Amino acid sequence: MKPLHALERKLLLSLIRNGGGLLEDVASRVNMSMDQARRAVEWLRSKEMIKIEEKVHHKIEILEEGKRAIEQGLPERRLIEILKKLNGEAKLDELSKALNSTPQEFSAAFGYARSKGWISTSSIEGKVIVKLLKSDQSTLEESLLKEISEKGLFFEELSEEDKKVVNELMKRPNYLMKKPIKIVNISLTELGRKTAETIKEVKEIDYLTPDLIISGKWRQRRLRSLDVEAVAPTIYPGKKHPVQLFIDEVREAFISLGFEEILGPIIQPAFWNFDALFVPQDHPARDMQDTFYVSKVKEPSISSPSLIEKVSRTHTNGWNTGSKGWGYNWVLDEAKRLVLRTHTTAVTVKYLADHKVSEAKVFSVDKVFRNEKLDPKHLAELHQIEGIVVGKRVTLRDLMGILSEFYKILGLKKVKFWPTYFPYTEPSLQSIVHVEGFGWMELCGMGIFRPEVTLPLGVKNPVLAWGGGLERIIMARLRIDDIRELYENNLGWLRKVPLCL
């Protein structure tokens, strides 16, 4: 047997406790809407657990004159009340006047009163005299009218005697009418009775408790049905910041390509951020306008005297690198100024100097600083992606291939390359990638480190390098127009933004 719906169970239980009856009555007893009751009745009927009888009954309704009679009394009642006031006897024309009604009403009232034997008539000196005989307390007609007006009765439910009275009353114009109405009467079948009895034994509970489970008493209980469609309270889980999430995605891309992660200080002497990268000391990028300088705490030790000497001479005349150099006088103090690194390349170059590798693949995804006023397109603190490959036979075309592969892992399948310029790479390329739902965007710049950079560090093999901003890809993925939103830390946004960027 199919399990019973909560509504069905409720209805069955009520029918066995309180008996059947009209649908309306049953529904109100179990506190269901008529709609719920009709549904439950229909299901139970199809399971043959209840019987439905439908018949037409007539509801007695009171019309206008009937209402007047209820308020003021039947016309014959009014007539004898007046007669009482006239000391039980009056001339016909006087009585008619006192009743204050139309001749037709008067004659009807007079007729009913006489037929009921309440009055008699005699003739004295050619005038008709009306005499009060008896004054009944209340007639059946009157009490029935009152009952109808108070309760509303069905004709079919009346006694034979009452039926006659109603029929009599109906003869009076505009008193009563019989209105046909469909009646649904429900009652239990045998199957229904048996089923209801089994239900009766199960008690409904709200929660399963350890006690119920251990004792096995849950078998005698029924867990109340829940509204499984109802909205549940929101839970906010702990979560990574979307930027960190993407940083980790990029780190994983590097790892999968066999790169090793490096890490270094954010505060750097200008030497590592600029000079070691062959950026001349009067280069606009070194202006206070673009780079944050940190107040000195002490005279920083920047590198070995021999490396400082090599870098100095490379700037001035190219040293042994085969370059002409920039042709100016390099100043040590300028190289000792502390900056908030403007690129992670400062860390990369220090790595090369420390390890003098002939082969390496290293990367970092970390914070860099630019002295910018914050606006929808600019941040002063952002993240840079950076990778290098050192090898005897690595080429510019390899660099293009590695970048294409790197982008592919990040879901960026279309990439184009163009020549460009960076002070510390030659040749240099710019790449643009296609982001689904966004369009083309400029991403990583790349190139082969100039010999003016690598030879003073003691690195002889070519170094392929690329780097680019991280935030713009996240913005495109999250459809954010204002870069500042990434670091607003609006909890509403952090809680709702999906992890699958």
Add this chain to the structure above:
Amino acid sequence: MPVITLYYDKLKSLIKGELSTKDLIDKIPYLGVTLEEATDDYVKIEYNPNRPDFSTIYGIARSLNGILGFERGAPNYAINEGEVEIIVDESTQHVRPFIVSLVARGITLNDELIQEIISMQEDLHEGIGRRRRKMSIGIHNFDVLKPPIKYTTVHPDFKFIPLGEKEEMSMKEILEKTDVGREYGHIVSSFDRYPLIMDSLDHVLSFPPIINGELTRLTPETKNLLIEITATDLKADEDSLAIIAAALSDIGAKIESVKIRLGNSAKITPDMSLQQMEVDRKLANDLLGLRLNDEEIHESLERSRISVASKDGKLTALIPRYRVDILHQVDLVEEIAYGYGFEKLTPTLPEFKKAGKYHDDLKLIGLARDAMIGLGCIEVMNYHLISEKALYEFTRRKAKTIVKVENPKSIEYEFLRDNIFPSLLIVLSKNLHEEYPQRIFEISKVYSKDLRTPNGIREDYHLATAVSHSTANYTEVKSILSSLLLQTFNLSINTIPTNHPSFTSGRVAEIISAKNKLGIIGEIHPLVLENFKLRNPVSVFEVNLSKVIDMVKQKAL
């Protein structure tokens, strides 16, 4: 980066072959420039500072003709010997020591051409000139002058009519009252005498690097020009003149040299001779990943407007003087790539033999982050730069180990934070209307003075957590802290009562593990809550993750 507008009509008139506008636009990026904007009439391009010769449409057309194959090799710029002399006074030598010059004859100036020349001048001032400090250019109507020209210095009270004025002004007044004076005056204002260029009749050509005299103003009637460039750097001086000489030649002018005399020595400018540099063919093929033969290398360089001399099996590049960016053979390698065509380079993928490896510290930091997420906290990311107010004043702390930037654009971002929790309080204060409970954390570097480090500044990773709701308390954050350190790093901790101005006394403790001071934990003081306009209690801990990492690594040893 500088931007130049190229009208298709003009550009096509300079291109020595047939080309559709679309093909033209497609080719332009392969010059190493960026398309900024393309309309029906023009493109705007951004060019890189290493190519100041792209500051005119003539320079762009010169290179385009090369990579399109319409012209090859170094352009030939003939310099006629001129008669003009500039006599340099010794007094200029400690102010602005260098001057070079040329005369350009037979130009038909019009407003468009004047505009192009001025635009080139401004770009050169910005770039090579480093905002006129290193180099500045004066362009004059030659026909109103009486050579020889004198380059000298005068007292700041010296008067002349500067360009755009009707009355004489003293040089001092010019620095104080004119826009250019105020902008560039700092370059000369510290000297007792200011540089000045006059003709033999003492008519003023210019007050470098500030302003020209009104006398030599260019008009559409001007036919012959005198260019003078003063500088504090000889290379910048000569490079700029070469670029201008090439552009004026391309416009159609005849260039005449000028003799510069200083005492007994003299030199003739401009010098447009080709620079020689040997081509390293192996380097080119190695770096580009190509196998070009000598002929292909030769042709590629010629398409980059560099001539090639072949002798005894050696290739020598002959580089035009206006190419000021070629310092090393790798620069020639790039020129070969330009001539060959970057669009023809296809990607190759080298073999990757080694496995990748995360940095050990960041791996451990990642574990801490995962644990915090598991403990139900949301990660936030704040700037490392913060205001003094939020960092010290609002948290009632004494500014002990300040690390600050010298040149912030706003006082909101002036100090490098030594602790993360003030930032977390800012985050909570910005989220008053978001649902509670609020549990947030951040992992980031913090900065403190430490003279033992090479820079005197120590950088440590910290992890800070803040919990805020109507019943947030010490016990809740202590549970989180203990769980984090024990479950993630196998470190048990003690919390020893302490005092801290940011926390309620009696509800604040120092975090200690195996005698190492790892940080602070407690309930934020109501005064601090008020300072940050917070309405719910906040409890916080902050641990030095770098110290935790050190402990973990030592244990592993």
